[in-house]
Amino acid sequence: MATMNKIIVKHPSGSYPIYLADHALAQTGEQLAILGYRGRCAVVTNETIGQHHAAPxxxxxxxxxxxxxxxxxxxxEQFKTLETVAGLYDQFVTAKLDRHSSIIALGGGVIGDMTGFAAATYLRGVPFVQIPTTLLAIVDSSVGGKTGVDLPHGKNLVGAFKQPEMVIxxxxxxxxxxxxxxxxxxxxxxxxAxxxxxxxxxxxxxxxxEYTGKCEDFLCLTTSDLLTEAVQVKVRIVEADPFEQGRRAVLNLGHTFAHAFERLATYSMRHGEAVSIGLVCAARLAVRLGHCSTETAERIIALLQRLEMPTKLSxxxxxxxWEAMFTDKKRQGDTIPFILPRAIGQVDIFKDVAQADVLAILEKQRP
Ligand SMILES: NC(=O)c1ccc[n+]([C@@H]2O[C@H](COP(=O)([O-])OP(=O)(O)OC[C@H]3O[C@@H](n4cnc5c(N)ncnc54)[C@H](O)[C@@H]3O)[C@@H](O)[C@H]2O)c1
Known part of the structure; x- marks a missing residue:
């Protein structure tokens, strides 16, 4: 067994460990028992993920x-609904899960968000464990306690903060x-980063x-130590702002642009592609407004390009x-906050960015 990296995440009502190591899946039972849990549990997953990773x-x-x-x-994502969660409650009852039973999400952000919401609400809350299986879920959705489902009116409109007992x-x-x-x-x-x-x-x-376009090349970008560094960024931010009242907004770097692109594409554009172009826009806007150097923006764009991520939008x-940025159902008020880099490793929230500056940046995005 490889060395286990352990990060402790503090939140308003306690703390939980994140265990990070190759083959850590096979440690799930032992670690859960060490935390004091026993009895019945449910592992919520899907067929695609389950066939590869449920056994250990x-x-x-x-x-x-x-x-x-x-x-x-x-x-x-189309099944991230209240209806699916209602089906989960039925299965929890059939399995006779009680307040002491653990509910374990084994999957990407969709499984994690839905299972976490079900765990937050079933019997007014039962212990919950996150085992993220996508890179997005590892570095983003499995840490921080946000859970929820989509409504026909928009994404993630119903949810709860539910801190896990542990993340593997x-x-x-x-x-x-x-x-x-x-x-x-x-x-x-x-x-x-x-x-x-x-x-x-x-x-x-x-x-x-050294990236040549092969899937194996990605794996050297996602070793335990690099994932630990990426997760620690999220941990520091959610510890400082557990209920998303202020600073946590920095996690939306690139997302003001990305959500607008996705909305215009009626979600046929992949979120990661939209975020990649969004990061480029944020970097260019920061340069234009004098908040960061051209060199910083060029480093960001060059890294994305070397990894064959999209950087242009035609x-x-x-x-x-610009108009799509204003149709976000969760937005309040007349201004759009932009998260912009000042340097690599330093970002800030800017509330009064002029429309002309944003339009000029978007114009540059066109090939
Ligand atoms: N709660 C949060 O803080 C937060 C943050 C960001 C995103 N999200 C949510 O996360 C969701 C997106 O999550 P996602 O990108 O992980 O997508 P996803 O959960 O839909 O997973 C993507 C696909 O990969 C498959 N898959 C997952 N793990 C696999 C594995 N190891 N091997 C093979 N296939 C695998 C899944 O079955 C699915 O088909 C969105 O609903 C978004 O709203 C939540």
Whole structure:
């Protein structure tokens, strides 16, 4: 067993560990028992993920004495709904889960968000464990306690803060991840590096020089130590702002642009691609407004390009993008906050960015 990296995340009502190591899935049962849990548990996953990764999780829980139920949900964002969660409650009742039973999410952000929401609300809250299996879920959604589902009116409109009892991260799960999902997570990992991990950014830069377009090349960008650095950025931010009242907004670096691109593409554009172009826009806007150097922006763009992430967007007129930024259902007030880099490892929130500056940047994005 490789050395286990452990990060403790503090939150208003306690703390939880993140265990990060190759083959950590096989430690799930033992670690959960060490935390004092026993009895019944449910592992919520889907067929795609379960076929590759459920076996070591289920076996370790059984070996540690848990009575295990596996529950498979349908695969896809379109199933991240209240209806699917209602089906989960039915299965929890059938499995006789009580307040002391643990509910374990084994999957990407979709499984994690839905299972976390079900765990937050079933019997007014039962213990919850996150085992993220996509790069996005590892570096972003599994840490910080945000859970929820989509409504027909928009994404993530219903949810709850539900802190997990523990998070188990096993980089080996990424060996089965499709390339397109890898790229989506890589955009968020690079985002975390720009927000608060300059050394991680420099390592990604040097390793990207060897990138040849093969999936195996990605795996040297996602070793336990690099993932630990990326996760620590998120941990520091959510510890400082657990309920998303202020500073946590910096995690939206590149996302003001990205959400507008996705909305215009009626979600046919992948989130990671939109974030990649969004990071470029944020960097260019920061240069234009005098907040960061041209060299910083060029480093960000060069890294994304070397990893074959998109950096240009041709389909939409700048004014359309600007207008799409204002249709976010969760937005308050008349101004759009932009998260912009000052340097690699340092970002800030800017509330009064002029429309003309944003339009000028979007114009430059066109090939
Ligand atoms: N809660 C938060 O803080 C937060 C933050 C960011 C995003 N999110 C949410 O996360 C969701 C996106 O998550 P995602 O990008 O992980 O997508 P996802 O959960 O849909 O997973 C992507 C695809 O990869 C498959 N998959 C997952 N792990 C695999 C593996 N190891 N091998 C092979 N296939 C695998 C899944 O079955 C799915 O088909 C969105 O709903 C978004 O709103 C939540």
């Amino acid at each position: 999780v289920l076996a370790s829980l059984q070996a540690a004495g848990f009575e295990v139920n596996r529950i498979d949900l349908p695969d896809g 991260i096993d980089p080996q799960v990424l060996t089965t991840l499709p390339k397109v999902e890898f790229c989506a997570g890589l955009a968020e990992m690079i985002k975390n 720009i927000i608060g991990a300059p050394e991680l950014f420099a390592t990604l830069e040097s390793r990207s020089l 389909a939409y007129a700048p004014l359309m993008v």
